[in-house]
Amino acid sequence: MVLRDVAVVGAGATGTAAVVNLVRSGVAQRIDVFEPGAIGHGDAFSSTDPALLCNTSADSMSLDAGRPGDFVDYLHGLGMPVAPQDCVPRYLFAQYCRDRYLGLRSEASTRGVRLRHHRDKVASVAGAGPGYALLTEGGAEWPADAVMLCMGVDAWTPPVVRPFWCHPGVVPASALGSTSTLPRDARVLVLGSRLSAVDAVILLGRSGCRVQVASPSGTLPSVRTRMYPSDRGSLTALAGHPWVGTTDAAQADRFVAGLVRGLAGHGRPHLRDQLSLADDPVERLRAEIAIAEEGHNFWQELTVEFIALTNEWLLRQPPAAWQDFWEIVEGVLDRYISAMPVDNAKKLLSLADAGRLEVRGRRPAELFRTGGRWAMTWQDGSCDRFDAVVYATGYRPPALRCAGGRLLLGERRRGAPPAVSADLRVDLGRDADERVFAVGQCSATRVPLVHGVVAVVPQISHVMRQLRALPAGGRRGVSDDG
Numbered sequence: 001m002v003l004r005d006v007a008v009v010g011a012g013a014t015g016t017a018a019v020v021n022l023v024r025s026g027v028a029q030r031i032d033v034f035e036p037g038a039i040g041h042g043d044a045f046s047s048t049d050p051a052l053l054c055n056t057s058a059d060s061m062s063l064d065a066g067r068p069g070d071f072v073d074y075l076h077g078l079g080m081p082v083a084p085q086d087c088v089p090r091y092l093f094a095q096y097c098r099d100r101y102l103g104l105r106s107e108a109s110t111r112g113v114r115l116r117h118h119r120d121k122v123a124s125v126a127g128a129g130p131g132y133a134l135l136t137e138g139g140a141e142w143p144a145d146a147v148m149l150c151m152g153v154d155a156w157t158p159p160v161v162r163p164f165w166c167h168p169g170v171v172p173a174s175a176l177g178s179t180s181t182l183p184r185d186a187r188v189l190v191l192g193s194r195l196s197a198v199d200a201v202i203l204l205g206r207s208g209c210r211v212q213v214a215s216p217s218g219t220l221p222s223v224r225t226r227m228y229p230s231d232r233g234s235l236t237a238l239a240g241h242p243w244v245g246t247t248d249a250a251q252a253d254r255f256v257a258g259l260v261r262g263l264a265g266h267g268r269p270h271l272r273d274q275l276s277l278a279d280d281p282v283e284r285l286r287a288e289i290a291i292a293e294e295g296h297n298f299w300q301e302l303t304v305e306f307i308a309l310t311n312e313w314l315l316r317q318p319p320a321a322w323q324d325f326w327e328i329v330e331g332v333l334d335r336y337i338s339a340m341p342v343d344n345a346k347k348l349l350s351l352a353d354a355g356r357l358e359v360r361g362r363r364p365a366e367l368f369r370t371g372g373r374w375a376m377t378w379q380d381g382s383c384d385r386f387d388a389v390v391y392a393t394g395y396r397p398p399a400l401r402c403a404g405g406r407l408l409l410g411e412r413r414r415g416a417p418p419a420v421s422a423d424l425r426v427d428l429g430r431d432a433d434e435r436v437f438a439v440g441q442c443s444a445t446r447v448p449l450v451h452g453v454v455a456v457v458p459q460i461s462h463v464m465r466q467l468r469a470l471p472a473g474g475r476r477g478v479s480d481d482g
């Protein structure tokens with residue numbers, strides 16, 4: 001069946017991938033893309049600084065489900081000698097999204113599909129007759145037969161820095177470019193120790209700053225040389241086991257043990273040679289760089305398969321059955337799933353060896369201004385002074401609530417988070433088989449591992465299959481011959 005109008009809400013990487021696959025699948029006559037900013041940028045890929053690298057291999061970042069090597073082909077088309085496993089600068093991915101989108105406009109018109117970009121935010125989605133009505137913040141109303149929600153995450157501001165929101169000395173990592181006025185040798189606190197914190201350290205270190213990274217875990221991401229789809233099969237034994245469907249913590253332990261068995265043996269390096277358990281974060285970084293450079297970190301070859309299998313299994317379980325389970329597993333595995341590229345790791349290590357980076361496990365208590373500097377008191381009672389504070393404290397799922405049969409976007413207080421089905425359909429609280437689909441972070445209440453292009457594109461394929469399978473003559477849609 002061909003639908004008349006499909007609306008795509010949000011066009012970062014996920015929304016752009018949705019548009020690419022919608023145009024090529026031929027399921028829509030009109031595609032309305034709602035994105036207030038540039039197509040394909042989002043928070044992750046909007047920086048133009050070449051020092052900021054993707055943490056996934058180019059070969060895992062195709063927007064097109066039918067052409068897995070599309071990003072690599074694009075880079076080759078630019079004359080760049082990129083290998084499939086390379087982690088390229090992130091701005092190249094934004095450029096790829098934009099160029100593919102621009103190319104799609106003529107492809108769409110050749111296929112008889114009208115593709116429009118509305119530079120507006122959607123405020124709500126409500127059922128309207130057999131379809132939907134989207135109301136934008138600009139006050140326009142648009143009809144749709146199906147909606148794909150692709151809004152991505154919101155940066156989270158920790159309470160300790162909220163009183164200084166908008167102060168030029170306390171900035172989110174994503175706005176770090178604006179602090180380049182910091183003097184050389186400025187002492188900067190980076191709150192958070194995950195990938196955005198790694199980016200912040202690289203930019204600050206390049207400007208000659210001295211950096212303290214602080215987070216409750218005091219743990220940096222692990223190190224990998226690549227993350228791209230390799231042959232599936234190593235984790236098949238895990239897939240067959242009924243790990244989930246229980247909140248029993250012991251199941252989570254057994255799951256991890258099963259994963260560990262998949263990682264070692266069969267001529268692979270022993271697990272103790274793949275990992276470092278050093279307590280000191282800098283020594284662990286040093287050891288993990290060496291492991292990665294020697295090619296002993298076999299776990300990196302299984303990451304894509306692990307993400308796919310985990311999403312497949314857990315999607316089949318009721319959310320209440322897997323969320324506790326997943327919390328435990330994620331606590332162990334997150335630093336490997338979200339590992340940093342080895343080139344970034346080496347930059348961090350050279351800063352640490354030069355005495356310009358320290359990594360601490362500590363919780364902030366209070367931030368205040370004193371003598372022209374920032375004083376941070378920590379929950380252990382100690383206090384440190386800094387010239388600037390950068391927070392890289394992570395993200396929260398998109399603001400999305402359901403109230404009175406309407407979906408409210410950008411809303412966190414009214415209504416309740418909508419239920420998402422195993423088929424990624426959003427429940428509007430009506431007695432209807434809805435055609436509003438949650439993709440990427442919008443599906444995070446239902447799908448555990450959605451923070452990467454490699455996890456999102458299969459979701460989009462799944463939605464395309466459902467759109468194609470819709471019965472002719474339903475709702476506002478028209479049949480292929482109509």
Ligand SMILES: Cc1cc2nc3c(=O)[nH]c(=O)nc-3n(C[C@H](O)[C@H](O)[C@H](O)COP(=O)(O)OP(=O)(O)OC[C@H]3O[C@@H](n4cnc5c(N)ncnc54)[C@H](O)[C@@H]3O)c2cc1C
Pocket residue numbers: 009010011012013014015034035036037041042043044045053054055056061120121122123150151152153195196409410440441451452453454
């Ligand atoms: C610093 C960083 C680095 C990353 N690096 C990688 C990487 O190397 N590889 C990888 O695979 N993944 C990476 N990720 C994960 C990354 O977030 C996802 O892969 C991908 O960018 C998510 O895209 P998205 O479109 O879902 O969300 P976003 O990029 O957040 O885009 C969401 C879009 O929705 C729009 N929007 C929001 N609300 C509305 C509304 N109401 N109406 C209309 N539009 C709206 C926003 O303007 C935005 O453009 C990284 C993430 C971060 C934060």
